[in-house]
Amino acid sequence: MVHTSLDVVxxxxxxxxxxxxxxxxxxxGLLYPTEDYKVYGYVTNxxxxxxxxxxSSNTALRDNEIRSMFxxxxxxxxxxxCNPFYNPGDRIQSRxxxxxxxxxxxxxx
Amino acid sequence: MEATAGGGCGSGxxxxxxxxxxxxxxxxxxxCAGAAGGGPGSGPPEAARAAPGAATAAAxxxxxxxxxxxxxxxxLHQITELCGAKRVxxxxxxxxxxxxxxxxxxxxxxxxxxxxxxCELPLPRFMMLKTDAEIxxxxxxxxxxxxxQIPYLITEKSTFKxxxxxxxxxxxxxxxxxxxxxxxxxxxHYQRVPLSHGYSKLRSSTEQMHPAPYEAxxxxxxxxxxxxxxxxxxxxxxxxxxxxxFSVERELQDHxxxxxxxxxxxxxxxxxxxxxFRSLQPDPSSFISGSVAKNFFTKSKLSIPELSYIWELSDAxxxxxxxxxxxxxxxxLIVARKNGxxxxxxxxxxxQPEYLQAAFPKPKWxxxxxxxxxxxxxxxxxxxxxxxxxxxxxKDMADFPAPTQDVTGDDKQALxxxxxxxxxxxxxxxxxxxKDPNSLKARPRSRSYSxxxxxxxxKRGEDPPTPPPRPQKTHSRASSLDLNKxxxxxxxxxxxxxxxxxxxxxxxxxxxxxxPASEAELHSQLNRATSQAAESSPTKKDIPxxxxxSKPIRRKFRPENQATESQEPSNTVGGPASVATVKPHPxxxxxxxxxxxxxxxxxxxxxxxxxxxxxxxxELQQQLKEVHQERIALENQLEQLRPVTVL
Numbered sequence: 041m042v043h044t045s046l047d048v049v050x051x052x053x054x055x056x057x058x059x060x061x062x063x064x065x066x067x068x069g070l071l072y073p074t075e076d077y078k079v080y081g082y083v084t085n086x087x088x089x090x091x092x093x094x095x096s097s098n099t100a101l102r103d104n105e106i107r108s109m110f111x112x113x114x115x116x117x118x119x120x121x122c123n124p125f126y127n128p129g130d131r132i133q134s135r136x137x138x139x140x141x142x143x144x145x146x147x148x149x
Numbered sequence: 150m151e152a153t154a155g156g157g158c159g160s161g162x163x164x165x166x167x168x169x170x171x172x173x174x175x176x177x178x179x180x181c182a183g184a185a186g187g188g189p190g191s192g193p194p195e196a197a198r199a200a201p202g203a204a205t206a207a208a209x210x211x212x213x214x215x216x217x218x219x220x221x222x223x224x225l226h227q228i229t230e231l232c233g234a235k236r237v238x239x240x241x242x243x244x245x246x247x248x249x250x251x252x253x254x255x256x257x258x259x260x261x262x263x264x265x266x267x268c269e270l271p272l273p274r275f276m277m278l279k280t281d282a283e284i285x286x287x288x289x290x291x292x293x294x295x296x297x298q299i300p301y302l303i304t305e306k307s308t309f310k311x312x313x314x315x316x317x318x319x320x321x322x323x324x325x326x327x328x329x330x331x332x333x334x335x336x337x338h339y340q341r342v343p344l345s346h347g348y349s350k351l352r353s354s355t356e357q358m359h360p361a362p363y364e365a366x367x368x369x370x371x372x373x374x375x376x377x378x379x380x381x382x383x384x385x386x387x388x389x390x391x392x393x394x395f396s397v398e399r400e401l402q403d404h405x406x407x408x409x410x411x412x413x414x415x416x417x418x419x420x421x422x423x424x425x426f427r428s429l430q431p432d433p434s435s436f437i438s439g440s441v442a443k444n445f446f447t448k449s450k451l452s453i454p455e456l457s458y459i460w461e462l463s464d465a466x467x468x469x470x471x472x473x474x475x476x477x478x479x480x481x482l483i484v485a486r487k488n489g490x491x492x493x494x495x496x497x498x499x500x501q502p503e504y505l506q507a508a509f510p511k512p513k514w515x516x517x518x519x520x521x522x523x524x525x526x527x528x529x530x531x532x533x534x535x536x537x538x539x540x541x542x543x544k545d546m547a548d549f550p551a552p553t554q555d556v557t558g559d560d561k562q563a564l565x566x567x568x569x570x571x572x573x574x575x576x577x578x579x580x581x582x583x584k585d586p587n588s589l590k591a592r593p594r595s596r597s598y599s600x601x602x603x604x605x606x607x608k609r610g611e612d613p614p615t616p617p618p619r620p621q622k623t624h625s626r627a628s629s630l631d632l633n634k635x636x637x638x639x640x641x642x643x644x645x646x647x648x649x650x651x652x653x654x655x656x657x658x659x660x661x662x663x664x665p666a667s668e669a670e671l672h673s674q675l676n677r678a679t680s681q682a683a684e685s686s687p688t689k690k691d692i693p694x695x696x697x698x699s700k701p702i703r704r705k706f707r708p709e710n711q712a713t714e715s716q717e718p719s720n721t722v723g724g725p726a727s728v729a730t731v732k733p734h735p736x737x738x739x740x741x742x743x744x745x746x747x748x749x750x751x752x753x754x755x756x757x758x759x760x761x762x763x764x765x766x767x768e769l770q771q772q773l774k775e776v777h778q779e780r781i782a783l784e785n786q787l788e789q790l791r792p793v794t795v796l
Contacts, residue, residue, distance in 0.1 A: 104647075118467075119467040122441035122464065122467045123460045123464070123466065123469075124460065125456045125457035133454055134457070134461055142748075
């Protein structure tokens with residue numbers, strides 16, 4: 041399901057030619073009848089895509105919250121990138137990053 | 150004293166203490182209990198309460214001790230509550246030990262909870278009261294210098310690890326007993342074995358990184374180790390080892406209270422790190438870029454994820470570059486990891502950049518010196534006193550005969566540490582000790598980095614010309630000499646390189662022109678100074694001319710030198726003409742002092758040039774040998790091939 045959402049994200053990116061920098065894009069809509077979940081997409085300046093899958097039973101995560109979460113994600117990601125030992129494309133093993141992500145998720149739930 | 154604490158083992162989980170901890174805690178307990186009788190400033194009711202039970206430590210000295218740990222009052226309250234003393238009403242051995250462990254945990258930054266004392270902890274640190282502690286500091290402090298600290302704790306750490314393994318296996322040995330065994334008559338035999346394991350492991354691991362300093366330290370600690378594990382008279386040994394640890398800690402503590410000794414950088418390590426930093430980046434106040442640092446740290450042969458984690462810890466501002474304190478922290482973490490320490494969860498307080506900058510102001514001072522140098526290019530046109538330059542040149546000369554490895558690095562270091570006597574020795578020592586091949590590989594590469602920057606900087610800086618510090622130029626040219634040795638291996642190449650540079654710009658890339666250029670500078674400088682300088686300069690010219698007569702290169706450039714010098718305007722009336730004026734020189738005695746100074750500076754410069762040229766000579770001869778060998782090999786091949794072709 042993440043892959044299909046990636047396809048949709050690509051579609052969206054290619055769709056908007058004007059605004060090269062799209063800080064945030066909310067994509068709601070991949071709701072299957074059985075599994076309720078929402079997928080949010082976020083594209084960075086370097087075309088790195090963050091995809092967040094949220095369980096719909098968690099009633100109405102507000103838009104702002106999602107945005108702030110993506111912002112935090114983006115910041116942590118740039119911190120990880122600063123590490124010269126990190127090869128882009130590797131699995132991120134930064135503990136600070138992981139702790140930030142888990143704290144974010146815990147906070148939401 | 151440390152009798153059965155059967156009454157006291159009710160609180161919480163069983164304590165697993167290592168031997169070091171046992172010694173420390175038993176000593177402290179003894180002190181507190183012993184001080185109960187005539188305790189300094191203990192309240193009378195508490196003393197009275199403590200008097201009947203010899204197995205308890207009076208609250209007074211205990212409170213003093215806890216206060217000496219310099220934890221906030223509420224933390225101490227928490228600790229006393231947790232350890233059960235409040236509940237039980239007195240400090241039995243178990244409570245005391247739990248309290249000590251909690252203190253150690255609190256000092257390490259862990260929350261004050263029972264769970265935190267389950268893991269390995271360094272010893273709790275106390276600002277010891279002066280009364281009895283000082284008495285015992287005398288002897289041990291003599292024996293061991295400041296270097297015992299880390300190896301002692303290295304052994305502690307290793308013993309911790311071993312202890313945990315051993316103790317887990319021998320849990321049936323009633324862990325509750327372990328706090329009691331202050332003369333650990335029960336565990337000593339099996340603990341001695343892990344001790345030796347710890348030492349051997351340490352020795353093998355540290356040999357990889359810092360053979361010289363660490364082995365020296367280990368040899369210091371080693372004789373102490375087996376003795377401390379011996380089942381002889383335990384209490385004095387424990388006291389001795391404890392006191393040693395306290396004294397060492399005290400010596401090095403700098404009135405700070407961090408128990409994480411393995412993460413504390415000693416002076417020597419600091420020097421080494423700073424030197425390495427300089428080899429990568431000549432300006433200590435600037436930073437090392439990520440890629441440079443990556444290459445450097447990759448040589449340490451640690452795995453990439455570990456290096457990535459170390460970087461994450463040390464690059465506090467996440468800017469992708471390491472400043473000097475960040476670099477030192479990263480280096481220290483790498484060193485620790487290579488020695489077998491697990492990497493910490495977070496950057497220890499002693500490794501944080503602010504702490505490092507505050508604790509070691511010397512590099513900052515060097516930074517300012519160096520900054521002022523680098524503003525007007527490193528080691529060049531800073532109008533400084535001649536005295537200082539003389540000092541520097543003396544130091545440079547001292548450095549020259551030393552290792553031939555880090556020429557530019559050493560020169561730079563000699564410069565910046567001009568007024569610090571200790572550093573040049575350290576530099577020469579550091580470069581003299583056998584470093585691991587990683588750093589060796591790093592140096593020649595980085596030498597080219599730094600020397601290129603020097604060269605460029607100097608080229609830039611030469612255009613606003615002719616301020617007094619010409620001697621500086623000679624010095625810096627000396628550093629560029631090595632660069633040229635690197636880049637122009639063949640003599641003919643260097644010869645051709647001499648011709649293009651004009652005389653006004655002291656020719657950069659030419660080792661053999663250093664002398665003539667120095668003479669030219671001398672001329673210009675002196676003539677600017679006094680009119681009589683013209684007369685003294687020829688005398689100095691004579692000296693350099695006669696210096697390396699055997700060098701064919703020199704001779705070839707003599708006519709060129711004279712030609713270049715004759716081009717110089719009002720400086721001299723040409724070489725031969727000025728030589729003729731040598732004779733009236735003794736007649737002029739008014740400016741004899743100035744002449745003497747000038748002569749001395751000239752002598753110094755010439756000695757520098759001498760040393761540099763000698764080095765150049767040796768390197769060229771090495772090249773010559775290599776070329777000879779190649780030629781021999783080629784001739785052999787030719788001979789082998791000839792019969793084939795004949796046939």
